[in-house]
Amino acid sequence: MTGTGVGDVLAGAFEQQRGRLVAVAYRMLGSRADAEDAVQEAWLRLGRQDPDAIGNLAGWLTTVVGRVCIDVLRSRKARPEVPYDEQLPEFVVAEDDGAPPEEDAVLAESVGLALLVVLDTLRPAERLAFVLHDMFAVPFDEIGLILGRTPDAAKMLASRARRKVHDAHRPPDERQQQRAVVDAFLAAARSGDFEGLLRVLDPEVVWRSYSAHGVVVRLGAAEVAARAQRGVRAVVTARPVLVNGDSGIVVRDAHGRLLGVMACTVAGGRIVGMLSVSDPGRLAAMGVPARP
Incomplete structure (x- = not known):
């Protein structure tokens, strides 16, 4: 040929x-x-x-x-x-x-x-x-x-x-345990429960937040919990998703507009790492599933 x-x-x-x-x-x-x-x-x-x-x-x-x-x-x-x-x-x-x-x-x-x-x-x-x-x-x-x-x-x-x-490496059967920890974090954040947040955060947790203005890094459970607690009055909805196979969170405003995506790394029953994205350009490129 x-x-x-x-x-x-x-x-x-x-x-x-x-x-x-x-x-x-x-x-x-x-x-x-x-x-x-x-x-x-x-x-x-x-x-x-x-x-x-x-x-x-x-x-x-x-x-x-x-x-x-x-x-x-x-x-x-x-x-x-x-x-x-x-x-x-x-x-x-x-x-x-x-x-x-x-x-x-x-x-x-x-x-x-x-x-x-x-x-x-x-x-x-x-x-x-x-x-x-x-x-x-x-x-x-x-x-x-x-x-x-x-x-x-x-x-x-x-x-x-x-x-x-x-x-x-995380076996598939650990996904439910991961989800439970992330759900507990969500519940504590929604209610402004500072002590509840500390219980699910590793003392040395690192939160990297990517916005349109750059990257902010927060270190330690107390600093991360304080930041999460400040969002208690925000009129938003947060629901669980998978991010690269791990437990994560999608946040939208009251009109369904995508505000952010967070990925959580869980080890030993606590969140040890968090990556969140609020930069509109990065969010648009992710192809996040539409809200049902």
């Missing part, structure tokens, strides 16, 4: 791989936009190849996406003046009583905020080895080729990363 026919077949084969490639890149980079860019780069490189020279398209694309992601991660590490861990992680918001939207399911699966935070502390090679092997079952010999290392070295990198990630 020649000409347009080959191009059509190759494009179709690439589209069949796109969802998996975006999922790989998202877990590597923690940003859906960056993941889409990495996959697009793989498509451009594919267009410069002889299709007959590619024996395993899925493997070839995974290798290219992996190498693109490694380059991006190393570039981030080389620019400490713009710390990536201060950027807002991607939010995938879904109803708490159902599965995530079909188009976002591949991204939301196993990508809780706590895991993204831990993944971002890994070295680029560790992150790639862990993501490809533990999440996508790529053999270590293929991972070694991507990294320019031996299979044993790739295995060691994945093992090291696995130990760091282990504490961040």
Whole structure:
């Protein structure tokens, strides 16, 4: 087959791989936009190849996406003046009583905020080895080729990363426990119960709030509780949602207008981390489900 026919077949084969490639890149980079860019780069490189020279398209694309992601991660590490861990992680918001939207399911699966935070502390090679092997079952010999290392070295990198990630993993059966803690926080905030807020907040809780004016960081249970308590008179509605698979909150005004989204990280029966977004531009890009 020649000409347009080959191009059509190759494009179709690439589209069949796109969802998996975006999922790989998202877990590597923690940003859906960056993941889409990495996959697009793989498509451009594919267009410069002889299709007959590619024996395993899925493997070839995974290798290219992996190498693109490694380059991006190393570039981030080389620019400490713009710390990536201060950027807002991607939010995938879904109803708490159902599965995530079909188009976002591949991204939301196993990508809780706590895991993204831990993944971002890994070295680029560790992150790639862990993501490809533990999440996508790529053999270590293929991972070694991507990294320019031996299979044993790739295995060691994945093992090291696995130990760091282990504490961040949350089995599905813990979701109800998380929800109960976040619901208790909501109830205490609505009633202005300062002591109730302290009971569900870790003493060293960190709340990062992203508004149109910048980022505000509040540290410690007393400061977070005081801020939450001040919102008791606001005429708003708050309802539970899932944010990247973890318990979260959506806040709307009396007219149903979206005011904010909050993601909560729960450990040991208390909230240890909170990320909230009220910046209208960021909120508009999230695709938050409409109020029923």
